[in-house]
Amino acid sequence: MSVPSLRARVRAETVEEIRTIAKRHLATDGANLSLRAVARDAGLVPSALYRYFPNRDALLTTLITDAYTALAASAKAAEAAVPRDDLPARLLSLGHGVRSWARAHPAEYALIYGSPVPSYTAPQETLVPASEVVMTLIGILFDGAERGLRPAAPPRPLPPAIHAELHRLLDQSPRPKPAGTEPAPEMVIATAFTLWIQLFGLVSFEVFGRLDDLIEERQEYFEHQMLVMADFAGLTAVAPSLSCSRVSVTDGGKGPR
Amino acid sequence: MSVPSLRARVRAETVEEIRTIAKRHLATDGANLSLRAVARDAGLVPSALYRYFPNRDALLTTLITDAYTALAASAKAAEAAVPRDDLPARLLSLGHGVRSWARAHPAEYALIYGSPVPSYTAPQETLVPASEVVMTLIGILFDGAERGLRPAAPPRPLPPAIHAELHRLLDQSPRPKPAGTEPAPEMVIATAFTLWIQLFGLVSFEVFGRLDDLIEERQEYFEHQMLVMADFAGLTAVAPSLSCSRVSVTDGGKGPR
DNA sequence: ATCTGTCAAGAACACTGTTCTCGCTGCGGA
DNA sequence: TCCGCAGCGAGAACAGTGTTCTTGACAGAT
Numbered sequence: 001m002s003v004p005s006l007r008a009r010v011r012a013e014t015v016e017e018i019r020t021i022a023k024r025h026l027a028t029d030g031a032n033l034s035l036r037a038v039a040r041d042a043g044l045v046p047s048a049l050y051r052y053f054p055n056r057d058a059l060l061t062t063l064i065t066d067a068y069t070a071l072a073a074s075a076k077a078a079e080a081a082v083p084r085d086d087l088p089a090r091l092l093s094l095g096h097g098v099r100s101w102a103r104a105h106p107a108e109y110a111l112i113y114g115s116p117v118p119s120y121t122a123p124q125e126t127l128v129p130a131s132e133v134v135m136t137l138i139g140i141l142f143d144g145a146e147r148g149l150r151p152a153a154p155p156r157p158l159p160p161a162i163h164a165e166l167h168r169l170l171d172q173s174p175r176p177k178p179a180g181t182e183p184a185p186e187m188v189i190a191t192a193f194t195l196w197i198q199l200f201g202l203v204s205f206e207v208f209g210r211l212d213d214l215i216e217e218r219q220e221y222f223e224h225q226m227l228v229m230a231d232f233a234g235l236t237a238v239a240p241s242l243s244c245s246r247v248s249v250t251d252g253g254k255g256p257r
Numbered sequence: 258m259s260v261p262s263l264r265a266r267v268r269a270e271t272v273e274e275i276r277t278i279a280k281r282h283l284a285t286d287g288a289n290l291s292l293r294a295v296a297r298d299a300g301l302v303p304s305a306l307y308r309y310f311p312n313r314d315a316l317l318t319t320l321i322t323d324a325y326t327a328l329a330a331s332a333k334a335a336e337a338a339v340p341r342d343d344l345p346a347r348l349l350s351l352g353h354g355v356r357s358w359a360r361a362h363p364a365e366y367a368l369i370y371g372s373p374v375p376s377y378t379a380p381q382e383t384l385v386p387a388s389e390v391v392m393t394l395i396g397i398l399f400d401g402a403e404r405g406l407r408p409a410a411p412p413r414p415l416p417p418a419i420h421a422e423l424h425r426l427l428d429q430s431p432r433p434k435p436a437g438t439e440p441a442p443e444m445v446i447a448t449a450f451t452l453w454i455q456l457f458g459l460v461s462f463e464v465f466g467r468l469d470d471l472i473e474e475r476q477e478y479f480e481h482q483m484l485v486m487a488d489f490a491g492l493t494a495v496a497p498s499l500s501c502s503r504v505s506v507t508d509g510g511k512g513p514r
Numbered sequence: 515a516t517c518t519g520t521c522a523a524g525a526a527c528a529c530t531g532t533t534c535t536c537g538c539t540g541c542g543g544a
Numbered sequence: 545t546c547c548g549c550a551g552c553g554a555g556a557a558c559a560g561t562g563t564t565c566t567t568g569a570c571a572g573a574t
Contacts, residue, residue: 005572006571007520007521007571007572011520011521034560034562035563036560036561044522045522045523045524046561046562046563047522047524047563047565048521048523050563051521051522055562055563056562056563110371110372110373111372113467114367114372114465115288115367115368115371115372115465116367116465122466122469127470152409153409153410153488153489154409156481156484156485156488158481159477159481161474161477162472162474162477162478165472165473165474169471190485194455194482197455197458197459197462197482198451198454198455198458200458200462201454201455201457201458201459201461202454202458204458204461205454205457208370208372209373209379210370214426215419215422217416217418217419217422220416220418220419221416221419221422223416224413224415224416224419225451227413228413228451231413232410262541262542263540263541264540264541264552268551268552291529291530291531292532293530293531301553301554302553302554302555303530303531304532304533304534304554304555304556305552305553305554307532307533308551308552308553312531312532313531313532
């Protein structure tokens with residue numbers, strides 16, 4: 001039982017080969033994955049695939065979990081390759097990790113961040129890799145809060161219901177440290193969510209073609225947008241002299257114009 | 258020629274009926290639209306559909322353009338139903354228009370803001386309705402700029418390449434007024450893009466199930482998030498006494514802790 | 515050596531998008 | 545008014561799809 005019985009080993013190899021072939025088909029042919037086509041490439045007859053996957057959705061599901069873990073790995077590796085005290089660089093690198101993987105594997109990205117597949121079956125084991133990017137984001141923001149960084153604008157207080165929900169999230173996952181109470185941890189998580197939405201919203205816009213004929217300098221725009229969000233989250237150190245340099249023009253009437 | 262020749266009229270009626278049936282199927286069965294199924298519901302044989310649409314993609318394309326115009330109509334109607342000098346309310350209402358339509362028509366929303374369909378044919382006439390929401394956003398921000406509203410945080414300057422691209426966009430579409438030069442119009446557009454990404458990123462997250470088990474009070478969270486973005490864009494009037502109330506803690510060392 | 519469970523193959527079913535051919539029928543021009 | 549043509553629906557057919565069932569063949573364990 002300790003040695004996995006040659007038959008089990010060749011079976012595992014076959015499963016792995018089927019998955020790589022399926023990924024190749026996904027990369028070339030787009031979202032419509034044909035069981036018969038991967039069976040052909042695997043040198044099998046279509047019905048033989050059913051020895052390894054109960055149906056097409058099951059094969060797709062393994063591809064989805066693979067995609068989640070690969071995307072999370074790319075993102076986390078990029079974030080870890082940067083000095084930990086350079087918070088904007090960590091955010092930027094995390095974003096680059098997400099974006100470069102998405103651009104390199106658009107079909108797999110569409111599988112996990114596009115329209116959900118009909119008759120979807122979201123297995124429980126996708127939850128952890130799916131949340132790793134936002135967890136890393138939260139970690140960056142907590143590190144910032146720990147060293148006293150604050151958002152430039154006074155943060156809008158959370159509605160009670162949202163506050164309670166984020167608090168519940170904070171409780172049930174022991175991962176992020178409760179940190180000092182200076183910026184409420186719920187507020188940090190809320191800011192992380194904003195960055196999370198912006199990051200995947202922008203990457204999805206680019207990969208799904210919503211930026212066509214609008215913005216061609218994708219790389220430069222992405223970096224700028226990430227830095228804008230770093231500013232928003234208070235990760236960038238601003239000179240104190242700048243922080244009050246603007247004029248407030250909402251003093252009860254029209255502007256100076 | 259002025260009277261459209263009974264045959265042409267019944268033909269137009271048939272086309273319309275096919276489209277409504279297709280939309281119903283889209284609403285119930287999800288993304289996989291079966292030509293044969295809509296033919297059955299239309300009381301037709303499958304091949305007869307080809308008198309009206311050259312292929313399945315063409316039918317999908319008309320549904321896509323319909324979805325774009327319907328979404329834009331919902332968004333613009335909601336935005337227009339609010340006093341024009343209440344800028345945060347206009348943003349919030351625009352967002353509600355987008356969100357409520359997306360929740361009411363998730364399959365059609367996925368068609369236009371989800372993963373692009375394979376063998377996509379993005380016809381030219383979708384460009385205008387597709388850009389109407391962001392145009393409305395730009396309009397709101399220009400109105401704010403006109404009455405002197407400024408973002409709370411000092412805006413990050415645009416990279417030259419992005420500045421040039423946004424300037425080109427500004428030139429080729431005579432829609433938004435050039436406005437005063439106080440906040441550079443390119444900067445207003447960049448902020449509008451940020452709000453645009455956040456809006457559709459959040460709605461996509463909700464419709465595509467990315468918020469499941471994370472945030473249940475969707476409505477309240479959406480409104481909060483829209484107001485956060487209104488703050489970000491400087492649409493909300495803050496009391497001058499608050500604008501400098503925070504302390505800058507990036508004075509070369511650790512925070513006060 | 516025999517039994518048992520796994521594997522691949524093949525046929526079959528229901529379904530899909532698409533094309534072709536065939537009559538029918540309403541319309542426009544002579 | 546009549547004719548001919550164009551548009552229309554029906555039906556059959558083709559290639560392709562996911563899925564199920566049955567039939568042999570072979571490896572592993574008893």
